[in-house]
Amino acid sequence: xxxxVESGGGLVQAGGSLRLSCAASGGTFSRYIMGxxxxxxxxxxxxVARISRIGGSTYYADSVKGRFTISRDNLKNTVYLQINTxxxxxxxxxxxxxxxxxxxxxxxxxxxxxxxxxxVTVSS
Numbered sequence: 001x002x003x004x005v006e007s008g009g010g011l012v013q014a015g016g017s018l019r020l021s022c023a024a025s026g027g028t029f030s031r032y033i034m035g036x037x038x039x040x041x042x043x044x045x046x047x048v049a050r051i052s053r054i055g056g057s058t059y060y061a062d063s064v065k066g067r068f069t070i071s072r073d074n075l076k077n078t079v080y081l082q083i084n085t086x087x088x089x090x091x092x093x094x095x096x097x098x099x100x101x102x103x104x105x106x107x108x109x110x111x112x113x114x115x116x117x118x119x120v121t122v123s124s
Contacts, residue, residue: 002098004114005025007021007023009119009120010120012120013123014123015086018083018086022036030054030074032053032100033050033101034050034079035048035096036048036068036096039093040091043092048094049061051071051079067083068083069082090120091122095117096115097115
């Protein structure tokens with residue numbers, strides 16, 4: 001079973017950047033498809049980005065394409081989310097998640113393990 005710990009969130013001004021990290025332990029990191037999700041107050045958790053086991057394939061929600069970049073370092077057991085040109089609507093708790101077997105959907109229900117989340121707040 002893999003444990004996930006996110007870091008890198010904070011308060012930033014609109015137009016700024018952040019890099020979120022998610023460190024994995026307790027499992028074979030390269031076995032997992034990794035995803036980032038976010039949840040704003042009063043809203044459902046939504047898919048942000050996904051990366052394949054060895055990092056050769058990535059997929060993004062339309063709302064973040066061109067501004068967010070997901071990457072991973074399997075030697076460091078870490079997945080990253082680079083967020084550029086932040087907007088107030090990006091304010092949310094950001095979660096990383098691990099999926100043992102891609103189900104063909106980006107539903108949170110398809111992911112097996114979750115971190116505790118890191119808060120990103122964007123001021124206008």
